[in-house]
Amino acid sequence: MFTEGQAATSKVLLSPASAANTAAATSSWVDCRDAVGDIVFILSVGAITGGIVWTVEHATDGSGTGGAAITPNEGAFAAVTANTVQKRTIPATACKGYVRCVGTITTGPVLVGGTASYRPKLVG
Numbered sequence: 001m002f003t004e005g006q007a008a009t010s011k012v013l014l015s016p017a018s019a020a021n022t023a024a025a026t027s028s029w030v031d032c033r034d035a036v037g038d039i040v041f042i043l044s045v046g047a048i049t050g051g052i053v054w055t056v057e058h059a060t061d062g063s064g065t066g067g068a069a070i071t072p073n074e075g076a077f078a079a080v081t082a083n084t085v086q087k088r089t090i091p092a093t094a095c096k097g098y099v100r101c102v103g104t105i106t107t108g109p110v111l112v113g114g115t116a117s118y119r120p121k122l123v124g
Contacts, residue, residue, distance in 0.1 A: 007119050007120075008040075008117045008118065008119055009117065009118060009119070009120050010115050010116070010117040011030045011032075011115065011116050011117075012114075012115055013027035013030060013041070013043075013100065013101045013114035013115055013116055014027050014043075014101065014103075014112055014113050014114040015113065016044075016046075016111065016112070016113035017111070017112065017113070018108075018109045018110070018111050018112075019052075019103060019105060019108060019109060019110050019111075019112050020105070020108040020109045021105055021108055022102065022103065022104050022105050024105075024108075025052060025102070025103030025104075025105055025110065025112050026100065026101070026102045026103065027100045027101050027102075027114065028062075028100060029059060029061075029062045029063070029064055029098040029099070029100050030098060030099050030100060030116055031062060031097070031098055032092065032095055032097065032098065032099050032116065032118060033097040033098075034120045034121045035092035035095065035118035035119070035120065035121075036092055036118070036119050036120070036121050037091075037092060037118065037119050038073070038089040038090065038091055038092065038118065039089065039090050039091075039092055039095060039099060039116055039117070039118045040087060040088075040089050040116065040117045040118065041056055041072070041087065041088045041089070041090075041099075041101060041114065041115075041116055042085060042086075042087050042114060042115050042116075042117070043077070043085070043086050043087075043088075043101055043103075043112070043113075043114040044084070044085045044086075044112070044113045044114065045080050045081075045082065045083070045084055045085075045110060045111065045112055046082065046083060046110075046111030046112075046113075047082055047083075047110075047111045048080065048081070048082045048110045048111070049107060049108060049109055049110065050105065050106050050107020050108060050110070051080065051105070051106040051107055051110075052080050052103045052104065052105050052106070052110045052112070053077065053079075053080070053103070053104045053106070054077040054080065054086065054088075054101060054102070054103055054104075055069050055076075055077070055101070055102045055104070056069065056070055056072060056088065056090060056099060056100075056101055056102075057069050057070065057099065057100050057101075057102060058070045058090070058094075058095045058096045058097070058098060058099050059096055059097070059098045059099075059100075060096045060097055060098065061097070061098060062098055064098075064100075066096060067100075070090050070094065070095070070099075071090075072088035072089055072090055073088070073089045073090065073091065074087075074088050074089065080110075092118060099116060101114050101116075
């Protein structure tokens, strides 16, 4: 029998990198249509020169159709400081099927990275 953690699937949102602007801190759309329970977002920041504000968005396809921000269960992300990790969750049932993170950078560069994890539906 698997525990929730062992059954989880993790997907890279942002590979660790130095992001000079918002485009560099915005992930591609990740398919989460097979998620059950909560989708967990782990977003990390290393060295920071200016500021960054995280948001999570969801859409109906991998091109971002109908894309919109979604408020995590825990509320908006906290103000970001250097060398921090923040976790937020959204219910899979509230998600349109695809997710991404957006790091709005007020002044760069910012070292960023992020993953999304969830328990996939059992098939069969």
